[in-house]
Amino acid sequence: MNPADAKAWFGAVPPDLSVMARAKSADYIYTYLRTYYRDPSRPTGWNNLAYPNTAMPHVLWQLQGTRDAVFTERESAENPGEKERHFDHFVQVHPGQLDSVDYDNAAADIAGFLNYMAEPAREQRHRLGVWVLIFLLGLFVVTWRLNASFWKDVK
Ligand code: HEM
Structure with missing residues (x-):
């Protein structure tokens, strides 16, 4: 129109x-x-x-x-x-x-x-978003443990 x-x-x-x-x-x-x-x-x-x-x-x-x-x-x-x-x-x-x-x-x-x-694309964004959150959670655990291991001998 x-x-x-x-x-x-x-x-x-x-x-x-x-x-x-x-x-x-x-x-x-x-x-x-x-x-x-x-x-x-x-x-x-x-x-x-x-x-x-x-x-x-x-x-x-x-x-x-x-x-x-x-x-x-x-x-x-x-x-x-x-x-x-x-x-x-x-x-x-x-x-x-x-x-x-x-x-x-x-x-x-x-x-x-x-x-x-x-x-x-909303459905696809939501589906992908779940995997992104799972990946970030895994990355958090790895970096957290890595950090602990790097600093474990520093008093
Ligand atoms: C199923 C078909 C249609 C749907 C789902 C629809 C839906 C809507 C919606 C959601 C608005 C916004 C209302 C707001 O801002 O709160 C709107 C505004 C408007 N529509 Fe429709 N519309 C349709 C068909 C039409 C047709 C065929 C015309 C013209 C003959 C038309 C003329 C207008 C006008 C002039 C406005 C602005 C209203 C204002 O700002 O006061 N619409 N329409």
Whole structure:
């Protein structure tokens, strides 16, 4: 997407998703994709609990269907006298192509894929890391005993 077009259409340029999981975590992406709700006050008609007032529309709305969010008002603990809005629950307005379990699984698959994309070599790095630690431990024992043997006659 042309960044200038994106800025004009959405008010923000979509970020590079290939590093998103490293920047914000797979858990965040999973939650982000699952917490969209309808909000007529927003230019796209959508809002999000994980990223309030996000410029990104709910691109998976056909899968999830449309939902409204119900908020309750409570007095703020930090600023007594002021009201705070708290999320209570979602109401499914139109059904999507997937039920909620299948939609969550699809969101988890996307988050998992972006997590892999963010660092495809992670598995190999972890596997190699174990051998590096074992090697360093062995080297430590050898140098420790060598040191003891070099200095054993020095009073
Ligand atoms: C399954 C496909 C997609 C995924 C997984 C995805 C995911 C994300 C994520 C994780 C962010 C960052 C949110 C944050 O910074 O907290 C983002 C931002 C954004 N995305 Fe998407 N996106 C997808 C498709 C799209 C599409 C098709 C569009 C355009 C039509 C789009 C437009 C944007 C925009 C404009 C932002 C910036 C939001 C802002 O900073 O307010 N995304 N997206």
